[in-house]
Amino acid sequence: MKQAGSLFLMFLIAVGTAFLILLLIGEQPSTLIQAFRYTFFTRFGLGYSFYYTTPLIFTGLAVAVCFHAGLFNIGAEGQLLWGSIAVVCLSHFFPDLPRGFALFSGILAAGLAGSLWAFIPAYFKSYRGIHEVVTTLLLNLIATAWVNYLILYTFKNPESQAAETELITIGYRLPQTLFATTPANSSFFLAVLLTVFLQWVLFKTTFGFEIRALGENARAAELSGITRSKRLLQAFLLSGFLSGLVGVNEVMGGEYKVIEGFSPGYGFTGIAVALLARNQPLVILFTSFLLGSLQNFSRELEFFGDVISKEVAWVLQALLIFAVGTRKWWEKKWN
Amino acid sequence: MELILATLRLATPLIFASLGGVLCERAGIATICLEGIMLVAAFAAGSTAVISGSSEMALFIGVCSGCFLMGLHELLTQKADADPVVSGMAINILALGLTPLLSKFFFDSATNTPSLPPTTRLHPVPLPLLGDLPTVGILFKQSFLIYIALLLPFVVHVLLKRSVLGRRIHSAGDGPEALSAAGVSVHRVRALALWIGGWLTSLAGVYLVLDHTGQFLRDMTAGRGFIALAAVIFGRWQPIPVFLACLFFGFSEALQMVLQNVSVGSKTIPLQWLQSIPYLVALAILIFSRKGNKEPRVFRRRPV
């Protein structure tokens, strides 16, 4: 309960700080209020909020799983790109799969693509001890370049000038939901399901126990018989799978294609989501909504106002991470 | 010759940033935030140049703002006991957000600042005699930042090995308990290392704008901060090997540019593949380097 309370407090502080900063920079209060209303109190706005929340649930879970194992997966950004393009690729080569089968294999392809891309840093960390922060960051940059190539050339949309791929066939598209005018879609339910599943896995299974043991004290864990390399690899691959699933939200449910640069930094924001939630999956549901709607809010702001650009969301995110990262210090101050 | 020139010019920001990283990490603090600091310094220098028209001001403000950001990292990791990797990433995110924001605020465009007036850009400083040599002479007609970048690794090397501060920085990274038992404030030594490191890293950003591009473009650092970090790890936190690693990375980037104009048969190599070459090289180097046991001891518990 205390956690929920402090989280809500953080939400308020986030919104409050946002308002303050924006006012300082010279945005009109009326614009702010208008944007706020649009984000939370219209069907359109709310839909977009959910659309932004779902990928954050995926990346947040991905990062959290790795954090529990003592790993830093900063490569979610690249992993989700591969997950997204994988769906298009599948649709391109197998356009006429029966519906149920198509949906299932689409999801699987997205996840596996993410896993595969995560395999590289995972292997080198688990078996060669090469630190994953730099490898994942570099792989993000490589992924951006290569996936862009695929978007612009291999799978280019023949009917449009924009930098995007062809559309996926009907069989692969997720059914619509309440927010029909927005890209929000039923992958949200998949995300919620996975959240509950991961909460169970982390705290009620052997796998979760061993992962957490390794994250807390790898030496003691190893001495008690846990195989470090195997478990770390598994955790990383699971993490990659989760990141890849962003493709389900974006391609199978949202736009039905991959647009160049569609990710407003889901991978990095996922880090904030996980940190704010202290890596607890169930709490991630809330922090992802917090940051997802923040994303939406800043977008609306840019639309309505003329001083601010949507990057203000980044700044706020950074501030939130600062606040959470120094949690120990705050706790000491308050006691 | 063109290639050598390009290598030097591309390696320079890497040299500054990685040497900054060497100092900080040698003192025991991981610096993932090199990228963010470079970006902020670049932006600050670029905007100041446009607004003030003076390259000295631009240099000064650029370096100050980078240092300021590094100071933030220092505050968070030392005083508030935050995890350096988390703080570093947060700073990168902050930089990514702050720069377009301020760019839009000052110049109405989130993607780039106006081009710098020619007076503010750094001029080539020809070295006497050497600059007049045929062919090779062009190497000695570069901006002074490049000269500094080439001498810096040796300066840092001597600093770390022979000076009081250098030895204390080493101790902060390899045996902070010993340093503190000897009566020295580990906190102060690390703070100093971070400030100097921040100063150096900012120079990388400043160079990018004032000399290399002449304009601030959104996200112009393009991962160079991370390549610098790879250089630090590959060079095992020692100035001279790190310097060589930077040269190598500069070379691969220069090569990539040359290859853009090369045709294989009738097709040109796709831009995106070429763009990824420097990162691939960095990755390959990381994978094939043996870490050895030269890393700062403090990292044994929590690496990078």
Add this chain to the structure above:
Amino acid sequence: MIDTALISFQDVNKSFGVVCANEHVSFEIQKNSFHGIVGENGAGKSTIMRMLYGMFSPDSGHIFLQGERIHFKSPNEAIARGIGMVHQHFMLVPTLTVWENIVLGDERSFGFLKKQELIQTIDQLQQDFGFSLNLERIVEDLALGEKQQVEILKLLYRKSDVLILDEPTALLTPTEAAHLFERLKLLHTQGKTIVLISHKLREILEFCERFTVMRKGTVIGTFETGGISESELAQTLLGRQPLTLKKNVPAHEPSPVLRVHKVSSTPMTGMGLNQLSLVVRSHEIVGIAGIEGQGQEELVRILAQLHPFEGSIEFLEEPLNTRKRYQNRQRGFGIIPPDRQEEGLILNFSAADNLILGHHRELPFYSKGIRHSQAIEAHAQHQFTQFEITPKNIDLPASAFSGGNQQKLVISRETQIPLRFLLACHPTRGVDLGAMEHIHQHLVEMANNGLGILLISSDLDELLKLSHRVLVLREGAIVYQEDAEKITFSDLGLWITGARK
């Protein structure tokens, strides 16, 4: 007597949270004396000295130096007043040279180090006080005894008049310890005040003029040496008679549980192993003695199946499969690691979770990968009762327990299933005398019931008391072995240092 006393403590109190480390501590140290502070682990000896040294402040009470009330806020201040301390765990920078370590913090140079001058100064000190170290060597290459010399040189360089040594012989061989005391005696005659903190009664009685006895944070009294015998001292320390152990001679024909044959390996933190062979049989305790760094760390890692090696290791007459570490544990291979906090426990996990580590894939704790919380809790309660672990809260994180209780957690976890072989590394390091006795009794009982134990310890008394056979490890191989009853303490010391081959 306050006028002649150099250092005086008056009614000093200090608590760390709920733990009371020092209570009403009052005593004096005379100038130019060789003063001992003796007590079991956890008695508060280090704490009171650290407050003098400025590492933290007392909650109440006063400390006087030469009649003047002092309150040092950092070691710097203490050093400036001539007080120096050598800690149990050396405070040296491993990658710097000897001379760089000595001058660290007081370099007497501006900007660049005045290497020549500094080395001259240190060499002079070496001459004056009988040291002969190579100043250019990198500290991590030095032997433990040499590292300690560097620590003492540091104090002399800083012109300390009071030298406080905290458990200095904990990691030294008898020969190195003898050298140390020779030096200390020399320093004493040259006018220095020596304060020796130790739990080794023999040392205190042999070298100190007088000593202060502490127990559970309070001072029992200050005595002149010569007025008390070792056993009387032991009784004062414990507050009761020490328990006696009963070691059995194996009744049935013992069978080998562990066979190590010509094992070699690369070095890790110490020396690699070099064709090492040994056998441990059921019903027996085999002790391994040796200076630190002769391969113990490697041996432990190899037996834990975490380090590659050449040669063969057989457990219960079958080759040990290093890929099936968890399964080996289930077959009765137990390990008490040398460092309980870094290797034995997961400090942030609850005590209950720690108690199932290493057996966590088995019923009743987990089946088919799914956790059975009730069974885990019941098990923890049971272990807490059986081993008298306090405080009796199984959900507390392991970090909340004292050293002795933490060790009990580790031991209770390892011995919860029937073991055939136990590797026990420093099982009573940093544990108070009472808990130490209980642990010793437990180990001997298990051996009497059929367990084969390989005991690695730097405490020669413990080795001789518990072992049936003692092996000496030097330079990665076993150079000597003998039945425990037939070896003397000094013999063992000679074998360890290589004085005998």
